[in-house]
Amino acid sequence: QGRPVESDEDVDESTPYTAMLESSTDNVCVSHGSFAADSWRGAWHDATQELYFEVQSSWQDIFDEENSWFDKILMICEYPFLLARKLTVPIPCEGYYCRGLVALSLVLSPVWFGVYLLNEHEINIFWKDGVSYVGILLALFLVIAALVIRFAPSGAEGVMSILVSTPIALYGFFIAATWIDFIADKLVNLLDFLGIICRIPAPIMGLTILAWGNSMGDLSANLTMARKGLANMAMTACFAGPVFNILMGLGLGFSRLFAATGESEKSVVVTPAVLTGIIFVVVNSLLIIVTGVFVCKGRIPKQFGYLTLGLYMIYVVTSVSLEFSKYGDNNG
Numbered sequence: 001q002g003r004p005v006e007s008d009e010d011v012d013e014s015t016p017y018t019a020m021l022e023s024s025t026d027n028v029c030v031s032h033g034s035f036a037a038d039s040w041r042g043a044w045h046d047a048t049q050e051l052y053f054e055v056q057s058s059w060q061d062i063f064d065e066e067n068s069w070f071d072k073i074l075m076i077c078e079y080p081f082l083l084a085r086k087l088t089v090p091i092p093c094e095g096y097y098c099r100g101l102v103a104l105s106l107v108l109s110p111v112w113f114g115v116y117l118l119n120e121h122e123i124n125i126f127w128k129d130g131v132s133y134v135g136i137l138l139a140l141f142l143v144i145a146a147l148v149i150r151f152a153p154s155g156a157e158g159v160m161s162i163l164v165s166t167p168i169a170l171y172g173f174f175i176a177a178t179w180i181d182f183i184a185d186k187l188v189n190l191l192d193f194l195g196i197i198c199r200i201p202a203p204i205m206g207l208t209i210l211a212w213g214n215s216m217g218d219l220s221a222n223l224t225m226a227r228k229g230l231a232n233m234a235m236t237a238c239f240a241g242p243v244f245n246i247l248m249g250l251g252l253g254f255s256r257l258f259a260a261t262g263e264s265e266k267s268v269v270v271t272p273a274v275l276t277g278i279i280f281v282v283v284n285s286l287l288i289i290v291t292g293v294f295v296c297k298g299r300i301p302k303q304f305g306y307l308t309l310g311l312y313m314i315y316v317v318t319s320v321s322l323e324f325s326k327y328g329d330n331n332g
Contacts, residue, residue, distance in 0.1 A: 054100065061075075089175045090169075091169070093169060100149070104145070112175065116179075221237065231300075273323060
């Protein structure tokens with residue numbers, strides 16, 4: 001259904017494909033050594049076959065022999081949500097690239113974005129002021145998806161040109177962020193529900209289960225980077241993630257609050273639990289600077305890991321104790 005695009009010399013000038021090579025669209029979409037379909041019909045056939053095999057492969061992965069029966073049950077329950085995410089988040093990156101899936105996710109992403117805005121922010125872009133913004137986005141992304149199907153290479157024959165894959169990846173990152181926000185909001189509601197049933201104070205839930213759940217993704221990513229020898233990258237990510245969460249979370253949170261209330265300032269109370277967290281963050285940062293820069297001359301010893309684990313346990317015990325003390329009662 002496709003043929004390799006190496007250079008102008010590799011193509012017979014008497015074939016119809018010569019004119020296609022002169023098209024800037026085709027040269028932009030395909031990378032060196034990749035394939036592009038010879039016709040719209042061939043491109044549609046290839047894309048549908050790729051999409052079918054991608055969905056079939058993701059289903060067959062559940063029944064891998066390495067998965068236990070318990071894992072298979074959990075993965076089957078998760079599969080509808082996994083499929084929903086795949087069908088709405090375009091990923092053109094190597095290792096995850098499927099031309100048919102990228103095209104379909106581009107088309108369905110506006111529908112998900114409309115559902116997200118309606119559910120999380122009560123903004124209806126399906127029909128607002130006599131205009132269907134979702135319909136406009138659907139028409140736009142239908143054209144883009146058609147171009148992807150027609151001119152982009154299949155995953156087995158090459159990768160999409162970085163000039164095209166970069167904006168699609170950035171858009172996919174934005175859509176993925178809406179999924180994260182949606183799931184995080186439902187997780188918080190679920191934890192609040194469990195806390196009410198079990199009569200666990202909200203601050204304790206935030207200090208333990210919610211904090212651990214929010215950090216599992218970062219923890220696994222940082223451990224993976226450290227095991228691959230990227231210790232500096234893992235160390236930087238340990239601090240860059242919380243800094244981003246604190247600064248962007250506070251900035252966007254207060255901006256949204258002021259926009260909703262019309263106020264220009266808001267009084268806040270630094271509770272003992274928050275103050276304790278700030279103190280332990282400062283202590284940990286000072287320990288890293290003193291140990292890594294002055295004592296060990298640019299190296300972090302293994303014993304420092306045990307020290308930080310102990311420091312975290314002290315922090316949790318201290319914070320929980322404060323919540324059950326008179327200070328916690330005064331703030332609750």
